[in-house]
Amino acid sequence: MTLNRTIKLAARPVGLPKDSDWNLTEEEARDPGPDEVLVKVLYLSLDPAMRGWMADTPSYIPPVGIGETMRAIGVGRVVASNLADLAEGDHVSSLLGVQEYATVAGAALQKVDPSVAPLPVWLSTLGMPGMTAYFGLLDVGRPQEGETVVISGAAGAVGSLVGQIAKIKGARAVGIAGGPEKCSYVTDELGFDACIDYKAGSVADGLAQHCPDKIDVYFDNVGGDILDAALAKLARHARVVICGAISQYNNESGAMVGPANYMSLLVNHASMTGFVFSDYLDRLPEGAADMGKWFAAGEVKTREDVVPGLENFPATLLKLYSGENNGKLVLEVAPE
C-alpha cells in the first residue's frame, strides 16, 4: 500500500484562489491495472491556464470537478509498471495531478530522458510551454525575417521562449515584462532586442520607441491594457497571437474586459488568432525536435523557479498571478 497525499479542488474560486478553495487529503494510491503504471510524482508544472481549469465555463478542456485532484502536468518516476515498454525507474511526463503518486494509463504517458535535460526542463523548454511558444509563434504568428515581434509576459515560461525563437528565425524581439530585473533578464540573458518595463512607464511610449516600424507579430499572454497598447501599434497585415490573458483570469466580477482597440484589426487588415497547446498534439514531434536541438546547442536558454513541497502548491500558484515568479514555475513534490 502506497499512501498518497493529494490536493483537491474544494470550491470554485472567485477572483484569486484562496486556501479554502483547496483540500489536502491522504488516501491510498490505486494499484496500476492492465496497461497502467504507478508514477511517483517528482515535479509539477504550475501554469496560468490552471485558473481556467478551475472555472466552470466552456473551454477547450472540462473543468476540474469539485472534490477532484487538481489537474497538473508533471514528470515522475515509474515505481510499478504493467506495461512492456516502461520499467521501474523510467521517467515519464503526463497529466499527473497535484499529488505524490499517480496511476496513469500507458497511452497518456510520454517518456522523458533526464540525460538530455534536467527534469524541470521537461516541464519548460521541452514541455508544454516550449511547444506552446513554438507552435504559437511559428504556426500562428508566422514571423518573417526582419519583422518585429512583441511579446508580453516576456520573462515567463512561454514568453521567454517566444522571443528566443523569434531571434533564431531572424526577427526582432521586443519584450514586455514587469520590473527592471525581469527586463534585464530578457535583454541581457535571453538576447531580446529590447524590453519594456510596464511597471515603470507607459507601454505605448515604449512600443513607440522600440518598434519604429510598428508591430508585425504580437504574442499576447496578458490581455487588458497591454493588449490594447499593442493593438494601437500594429503594422499592416499584423498577426496577433492570443495565447493567454493572465491579467484577466482573476477578475472578481468574473467578467473579462475585451480589447477596446480591436478596430485596429480593420484599419490594418490584421488578424487576431487564438490557440492552445493541445491543438498541436499531432505535431509535437516536430516542435520537440527543433526545441531539443536549440536547447542542446545553447540557442534557447531556460530558467526554472523550483519551489519544494506539495503542501506549498496553493501559495506557489499565486506567484504566477502576482508576477513574482522568476522563470518557469515548478513545484518539486519529491527530490530525484
Add this chain to the structure above:
Amino acid sequence: MTLNRTIKLAARPVGLPKDSDWNLTEEEARDPGPDEVLVKVLYLSLDPAMRGWMADTPSYIPPVGIGETMRAIGVGRVVASNLADLAEGDHVSSLLGVQEYATVAGAALQKVDPSVAPLPVWLSTLGMPGMTAYFGLLDVGRPQEGETVVISGAAGAVGSLVGQIAKIKGARAVGIAGGPEKCSYVTDELGFDACIDYKAGSVADGLAQHCPDKIDVYFDNVGGDILDAALAKLARHARVVICGAISQYNNESGAMVGPANYMSLLVNHASMTGFVFSDYLDRLPEGAADMGKWFAAGEVKTREDVVPGLENFPATLLKLYSGENNGKLVLEVAPE
C-alpha cells in the same frame, strides 16, 4: 460659371453628428484642369464608415478636415471633360463629395454603364458595399459549402449581400437584424435561412436555435453585445470578419467597448480579421465581374433607400445609426 452647393464639415462631432457639425455653402465649381472632368453629382452613397472619416483618429484614410467638403462616394454625369476617353454625358463613379458638382482627376474615376444597372445600384451591389461584401466574405471569411455564416446588420447594404453570396457558395446564412420587417426581408426576399431579431429577444438564444453546429464564419458590422454573443458560439477554426462596428461609432465618450468574449478565439483556435474595401483595389475587376454576373442573373437582389435633396444629407445620415434605413441608403442630389 457653375454654382455649387456643398456640405462641409464644420466641427468634429461628439456622439451622433448634429446640424451644427455641418455647413451648407455655395461657391463656384472649379473648372476642370488638364486631365480633369467636371461631374454633376446625381447620387451619393451614405455609409457607416462616414462617421470614422469625421473623427481625427488614425485610420486607413485621413480624416475630413474642418472646413472641407464631406467625403462621399457618388455617381454623376460628366458635364465638361478634358479627357480623351470621357465625353460629356458619360456616367462615372468616384469620391465626389457631398456637393452638386465635383472637379475630379481622370485617374480617380470609374466609368459606369446605366444600361447594366440603375445608377443607385452602382453605389450598392456594384459599388463599394458589393465589393466589401464580396472580398470580406470570400477572401477573409472563406466559407466552405455547408458551413454556417452569421451576418449582423443583415438588412444593410453590405450584410444583405454577404448572406446572398454565402448562399451562392453553398453555405447556410443566418442574419441578425432589428425588427420584424427587416427580418422578413432578409429571409423572404433575400433567401437567408434564418434571421434573428435582436430587438425582439436574446441574440444568444437565437444563435443557439439557428446555429446547431455553431458559427463557422461571423461577419460583423455592428460590434458590441452582438459581437460578444457570436463569439460565444464559435465553431472550431471559425473566422470572424471585422467589417464595422456601427453600434460603437457614436459613443459619446469616444471609447469603444471591446469584445469581452475574445478568449473564445483561443478556445476554438479561431481568428478575427479586419479589412476595408480599399485593401482590394487591385482585385476589384474580379469582384465586379462576379457581382455583375450574379446581379444580371437575379441571384443577388438589391434594395436602395433613395432620399432626395442635398440639404437632407445631415438628417439622412443619421438613419444609418438609428437603423431606420431600409436597404442601401442613397442621397439623390439631382434627378437623372
